[in-house]
Amino acid sequence: MYKESFYNVTQSLDNGKILVFNTFSGAMICVSNEYYNRYIKKCEEYKETNILLKQGFIVKKEVDEPFRVSLRRRMFAFSSYNEKIHHLTVLLTSGCNASCWYCFEKGSHKSSMSNETADALIEFIDKYGDKEGIDINWFGGEPTLRKDLIFYISQKLLDRGFKIKCKIVTNGYLFDKSFMETMKKYNLVHAQISIDALNEKYNLIKKYIYKDPNPFETIIKNIDDAINYDFHTSIRLNFSDENYLELADVIDYLYNRYQNKIGVYVAPITGNNSTPSTIKEPFLFLIKKLINYKYIKALRDINLEFIPMYCGAAIPNNFLVDPNGNLFKCAEELSGDTRKNNVGNIFEGPCYNNNMKKWIDDVIDPKCINCVMLPLCQQGCKGSRLKVGGLEYDCIPTKEMLKETIKLMYESKKGGAI
Amino acid sequence: MEEKMEVIFEEQHDVDNESVNMCTYPYCFECGHYCGERR
Numbered sequence A: 001m002y003k004e005s006f007y008n009v010t011q012s013l014d015n016g017k018i019l020v021f022n023t024f025s026g027a028m029i030c031v032s033n034e035y036y037n038r039y040i041k042k043c044e045e046y047k048e049t050n051i052l053l054k055q056g057f058i059v060k061k062e063v064d065e066p067f068r069v070s071l072r073r074r075m076f077a078f079s080s081y082n083e084k085i086h087h088l089t090v091l092l093t094s095g096c097n098a099s100c101w102y103c104f105e106k107g108s109h110k111s112s113m114s115n116e117t118a119d120a121l122i123e124f125i126d127k128y129g130d131k132e133g134i135d136i137n138w139f140g141g142e143p144t145l146r147k148d149l150i151f152y153i154s155q156k157l158l159d160r161g162f163k164i165k166c167k168i169v170t171n172g173y174l175f176d177k178s179f180m181e182t183m184k185k186y187n188l189v190h191a192q193i194s195i196d197a198l199n200e201k202y203n204l205i206k207k208y209i210y211k212d213p214n215p216f217e218t219i220i221k222n223i224d225d226a227i228n229y230d231f232h233t234s235i236r237l238n239f240s241d242e243n244y245l246e247l248a249d250v251i252d253y254l255y256n257r258y259q260n261k262i263g264v265y266v267a268p269i270t271g272n273n274s275t276p277s278t279i280k281e282p283f284l285f286l287i288k289k290l291i292n293y294k295y296i297k298a299l300r301d302i303n304l305e306f307i308p309m310y311c312g313a314a315i316p317n318n319f320l321v322d323p324n325g326n327l328f329k330c331a332e333e334l335s336g337d338t339r340k341n342n343v344g345n346i347f348e349g350p351c352y353n354n355n356m357k358k359w360i361d362d363v364i365d366p367k368c369i370n371c372v373m374l375p376l377c378q379q380g381c382k383g384s385r386l387k388v389g390g391l392e393y394d395c396i397p398t399k400e401m402l403k404e405t406i407k408l409m410y411e412s413k414k415g416g417a418i
Numbered sequence B: 001m002e003e004k005m006e007v008i009f010e011e012q013h014d015v016d017n018e019s020v021n022m023c024t025y026p027y028c029f030e031c032g033h034y035c036g037e038r039r
Helices: A035-043 A047-056 A063-077 A115-128 A145-159 A177-185 A198-207 A215-228 A242-263 A278-291 A354-360 A380-390 A402-414
Strands: A001-005 A006-013 A018-022 A028-031 A058-059 A085-093 A135-141 A164-170 A187-193 A230-238 A263-266 A320-321 B007-010
Touching: A006 A164, A006 A402, A018 A402, A018 B007, A028 A402, A047 A058, A058 A187, A115 A145, A135 A242, A135 A278, A145 A164, A145 A177, A164 A242, A177 A187, A177 A215, A187 A215, A215 A230, A215 A242, A230 A278, A242 A263, A242 A278, A242 A380, A263 A278, A278 A402, A354 A380, A402 B007
Parallel strands: A085 A135, A085 A320, A135 A164, A164 A187, A187 A230, A230 A263
Antiparallel strands: A001 A058, A006 A018, A018 A028, A028 B007
16 A cells, blocks of 8 residues: 655665665655665555655555645745735846856846836835835845945835845955945845955956955955854855865865854856766765865755755746846846846836746656656756756756765764764 | 664655745745755
8 A cells, every 4th residue: 555755765875774865755764675675665564654654755555746746836836926025136236346257147238227227116116015024135246336226225115114134145345344234224134155265266266346455355354244243144155177176175264264153055157068967076075075064964955855946936926126127037037138038127017928937837847757856956947947948957966966965964964074 | 573764864844734935036034045055
């Protein structure tokens, strides 16, 4: 009456035991070979059968597991359909004070939000936003180039009775004390700052427009202040197979200076011919480092957690606003000719056009429906899939290194450095 | 055979019933995750 779950992944350990991880339930157990063969593979009745069932390692024979996963996906996608907007990403400018070579917005038309558009945005939020709680993500370009509008829009929303919470994705250069002081009033809860190298190398990558002999020092001072102001700060390290060894030094530096008062995570640079297989070794190398410093503690920190959907952009009422007031589903759609990608604008409201349909359609590719990774990736990033036009590239790197990461998390849980 | 499993991580949700919350695009205010972290 039971069968082994399709979503079980096994990994042999040096002590002869087997690690079993279920990508849907997220449970992980360590058992002997015999235990695995008898009670999980052959599903012999045992005193722990009910626990194995609850943990998802075995399922009732008639259960269609991919259907169960896709049902969760549909439930999630449409649960917020008729609700007000809770999350909004706002690009105040597509201009930047740095010019990183890997920027995905490189080549996009540069524009900055006008005061009239800012007023229209306030009206748009007033009409479509949830007064009881709206999260605003200040994004760019470099959003701190338009601090004036961040303050203006935030204050107007407070005046109209909105409960706001916001975060900012910034390079950190203008994220200074006076800005932080003001942003406390507007409930800034989080800042994300990218650091891709130390000192001179960092300065060379960023190529700031300022005549500052050491912008790196400015950024670090600003991060020091952000900690003092109690803003949760995440440092993003963009890596490729070429720079990952240098990033190890950055992680050492950050840990020595801040310990776990900040968050640190790594993200592969996309669009530079890298593939999941070329970044596998660098990724594992950096992950081990982050586990040892406890920047990665839980399965969710390493993409080993069930998600009903990869990204909220595929939810009907989730939008990004560009400096001209156009609505988009994702920042990936901002490069090149963006006119065909919009899903309405703040002046007339959201538009249920073909682009919206492209994002909201809930079709799972046959290649994905029978993949053990589906509960962890839900087909990956829709933005890059639509851009690249294929699925293969978009498989999340975890797929290539699933067994290794499971083992790393096991070793980390058992204690000791890895 | 009196063999027991060693639980390393408990299941993260009820596989049959519970509705699931997730990190939302492009940043989840509840748990602090970014879409970039999933790549």
